[in-house]
Amino acid sequence: MNKSNLNINPLVSEIAGLFPCGKNSTYxxxxxxxxxxxxxLENQSLEAMYKLEGNFxxxxxxxxxxxxxxxxxxxLMDNSNQKLKLPKRVNLAIDFHNKKFYGNKNHFEIMGSKGGKYVKKYIEASLTNPKYFISAYPVNQITNNKIKLIDKILDGFYEKYDSKIHLILIDREFFSKKVVEYFCSNNLKFIMPAKKDSAIKKLVEQFKLGKIKNKVRYKFGECFVNLLFLKVEEEVYVFMTNTKYSPLKxxxxYKKRWQIETNFREQNNxxxxxxxxxxxxxxxxFVLAGLLFNLWQMSRNGKIESYLFKKKLKDIILVEFSELIIFCKGIG
Known part of the structure; x- marks a missing residue:
């Protein structure tokens, strides 16, 4: 059926299984x-697509x-993503993804964010190489517990894959003693930017004056970690980690964690x-966007741009699935 090296049959089958239709259904x-x-693929609403294409x-x-x-x-997410072929060791980036919300701000699913805006929040895990969307879960006022959310992501990862998580890269939004203690107690290596609270600000000033080295042991909660100081022009960047890496390394x-920010922008498309x-x-x-993003990553091999991928995928759907759709209607 599929004459292209882009195989969308498994994804279509997984999604189609969510929509059982009666024998006499038109669609x-x-x-x-x-x-x-x-x-x-068109990045459009269902209403807009009906006006453009009609029928449904x-x-x-x-x-x-x-x-x-x-x-x-x-x-759907787990069944589709467990087919991904991963290296034996991976670096996992975990971050929150906020989607702006303009409706009822008192709904328990809606949360506040920086700048006074209201958002629908998701926690997402991605790989830095290969650049795959791994999982995402909705966050609301009840489930907004960073430890439980991270635990769910890691449990889900190890249920699907045999790969080992070598390093976890997280944003400073996770900067808390409980999160760091969780990583240390579970022997999970991590790197994250440190929030410059009053104690760390003092260390930054001492580093600028040459009174401390660029790597210091630091007690944070119930565990000891390394604080790394890296001066770039006039700015001093501070990272917290339980690894032995140098500040530059x-x-x-950590720079590769920014890939997840790029992934967010691409997934939005x-x-x-x-x-x-x-x-x-x-x-x-949100999950469908991540799965289509993965399909693009698997097909592009660093070459095909997203707009070309979308055109290719729409052509495949038009040609290859039109016969299946007609067949299904015929046996209805």
Whole structure:
């Protein structure tokens, strides 16, 4: 069926399994799936795609999406991503991803962020090399516990893969004694920027005056870690880690964590837009964007740009799945 080296059959099959359709249904599960993927590739809302292409109303699509639970989306993510081929050792970047929200700000799914804005929050794990989306989970006012969220990501990783996590790269938003104690007690190597609280500010000043070296032992909570100081022009960067890396080595490794920021921007280009207050649908859209991002990464080999990938994928859907959709309607 697939004449291209871009194999989307497994992903289409996984998604189609979420939409059981009756024998007399006008539209079948592959049809629904392909229309969802097209909306994501166009970075458009379901309403806009209906106006552009017709055939399947946005209301019908939303009715189908309302049947999907958060747990089903997690299963879709796990089943699709467990097929990824990973190196024996990987560096895992963990970060929060905030999607701006303009609706009811009193909903427990909505959280405040810097600058007074309100967001729907997700925690996401990605690899720095290869550049894969690994997992993401919604965060709300009830589940906003960094330790439990990190634990869920790591448990999910080891359930799917035999690879070893060599290093965890995290943002300073995770800078807390409990998080550091969690990493140390579980023998997990990590690097993160240190927040310059009053104690660390004093050390920065001592470093500038040459009174301390660029690596010092530092008690943080119940464990000892290394504080690394790296001066770049007039700025002093401070990293906290339980590794033996030099400041320069740690900075170069941490720089790769910024890849997750790039991933966020690229994943946004694979997101179908919706204003629904059903947050299970929003989570599905977020995960689908990550899975399409992975498909792009597997196909590009550092060469194909995202807009070319999207065109290629839409052509495959149009040609290869049109016969399947017609066949499914015929046996309905």
């Amino acid at each position: 079948k599960s592959p049809d629904i799936t392909c229309r969802l993927i097209n909306s994501a 109303s946005a209301d019908r699509m939303l009715n189908k999406l309302h049947e999907i639970s958060k747990e089903q989306t997690e299963n 740690a900075a170069l490794l 694979f997101l179908f837009k919706t204003k629904t207050l059903n947050f299970a649908i929003r989570y599905f859209a």
